[in-house]
């Protein structure tokens with residue numbers, strides 16, 4: 001037995017060595033061939049000046065920043081639209097999935113029609129539809145729809161007032177983190193106490209006190225480092241405030257509505273997979289239907305739902321790369337698009353782009369697997 | 383979808399770069415031989431820019447860049463139809479030529495130093511002298527690009543346009559927001575629906591894209607020319623024979639115009655005793671053979687697409703919807719920049 005094991009290990013080591021050697025040879029060969037063709041290679045471009053503008057940046061960015069920073073700007077934009085997309089798609093998808101199984105004929109049919117439409121129209125078309133369809137019907141900035149002269153809707157997007165944070169704002173951040181941590185701790189303590197002694201302990205009152213105290217300290221340390229930045233019309237466009245660009249809105253809308261249709265079907269299948277007896281038993285215990293769904297059926301359905309749900313999350317993230325069609329500056333648009341054609345190093349740039357998507361996918365899968373394990377454990381314990 | 387195409391092109395490049403072991407494979411002049419063996423020229427063009435390269439309802443391509451590739455095919459095969467056109471977006475074009483998907487790109491592409499020296503491509507010649515400009519709605523009441531402070535600009539990704547706009551606004555201390563689309567049609571559509579105050583690209587393309595707007599008359603092109611955009615065909619670096627062929631295809635059509643040779647008077651001109659005309663027609667000297675072509679190469683070009691003046695007027699000139707004057711693209715003898723070295 002033992003000698004077999006050793007032979008296996010040896011074999012694996014040889015294969016690994018061969019693979020690594022092959023990779024090294026390939027990389028070297030690519031490099032020398034690109035060189036012979038006089039095509040630049042390597043990653044030196046990441047520190048060069050980018051020189052182009054981007055119309056949505058979550059961190060400070062100007063044309064003087066490097067291509068490396070462009071990668072971060074693009075990645076954050078991808079994350080923003082993906083995370084919010086996943087949030088809204090899940091919310092809508094679960095509601096639709098439940099509605100689809102409703103005993104109310106009308107509600108169930110409405111959900112069905114929705115699912116069939118949004119699942120079967122190509123996503124790119126839906127993105128174009130929301131973008132151009134909505135854009136075409138919005139007024140120019142000078143005729144913008146105004147809400148209380150502070151919020152404006154026009155074909156340049158939605159502009160809202162924004163809190164401009166000064167230097168001392170970190171202290172408020174610290175205070176906020178403190179409140180969160182305190183909240184978690186209080187909740188845990190309350191749960192423990194309930195389990196051990198059956199007594200309820202106070203949560204809300206101490207939390208409110210903690211919040212007040214922490215923010216008071218922050219105010220003492222930093223004063224009020226916030227100024228309200230209200231948008232106003234100047235020349236062509238609004239200045240100040242926070243602008244939500246139409247490209248973002250259209251992409252988020254399309255991704256959420258499209259993915260929700262798939263999630264709805266997954267949720268429906270998941271609920272159907274839970275034994276009917278569970279519902280009947282809940283009814284026999286006198287649980288109203290909505291509570292039975294929330295406390296008995298869905299927790300069990302989740303075990304069936306989570307794996308396919310994960311792949312929907314991955315799909316949504318990858319589909320966000322269709323952004324490029326409507327000029328939303330996601331990672332594909334700014335890196336595999338503008339940067340690629342300004343720098344010209346296709347091999348390196350596509351490689352970086354693929355690695356970024358791979359990491360995002362692996363991260364999402366990992367997080368969802370952890371969640372799935374937790375759900376499974378809870379199920380076994382009960 | 384575009385992403386897949388990009389990955390596909392890049393994969394082609396990677397395969398080529400990985401598996402080429404012999405060091406001579408790409409360096410020597412093989413393109414002409416390759417094209418002749420294949421029986422047609424593979425030419426990269428735009429996805430649709432009136433006057434330069436645009437497919438009509440029957441799917442056949444027209445435009446000055448299209449005519450450039452047709453002229454090449456006429457010179458090589460004595461048959462201008464032996465071209466396969468591949469539409470490429472601005473950001474795909476360089477990968478497409480690097481990976482060998484096309485033999486030549488004639489796609490309103492600016493010759494810049496970075497592209498020439500870092501991308502493994504060569505720009506043999508300039509077939510259209512251009513410069514970047516802006517188009518705005520007439521009712522904005524703007525007369526100059528310097529009044530564009532705070533404006534939103536629609537344009538195309540991966541172009542010199544994107545960079546020039548950034549430079550121009552910054553050096554004039556003006557603010558701007560840029561919305562950069564992958565495809566030209568979408569950026570025009572977005573401008574058309576009011577997403578942007580201005581649409582910016584090469585001047586020639588402004589006139590071309592204007593035709594796609596709902597009401598072309600409601601828009602004006604501002605007078606400023608903010609950059610130099612020498613547009614020309616490009617090829618892979620390292621094949622100087624192929625370079626020569628591209629260069630002299632353009633020069634043959636310029637020389638013909640200079641000498642008054644057109645597609646209509648070829649027969650009459652072939653009897654001319656003017657030595658310059660006799661050389662162009664391949665009656666004296668061995669110019670064609672030196673290019674690896676037949677004696678008649680220039681006649682074949684002019685017979686099928688005409689001289690440069692004819693090509694210009696047919697695709698861009700004042701009688702077309704674009705209505706562009708010769709301007710900088712007039713012959714040097716008429717005060718323009720188009721100048722061919724002598725055929726001798």
Ligand SMILES: N[C@@H](CCC(=O)N[C@@H](CS)C(=O)NCC(=O)O)C(=O)O
Nearest residue numbers: 428429430472491492541542566587
């Ligand atoms: N000359 C510039 C701009 C070329 C360019 O791609 N312009 C766009 C905007 S007019 C275009 O031709 N689009 C047509 C297409 O995408 O097919 C360059 O070489 O970067």
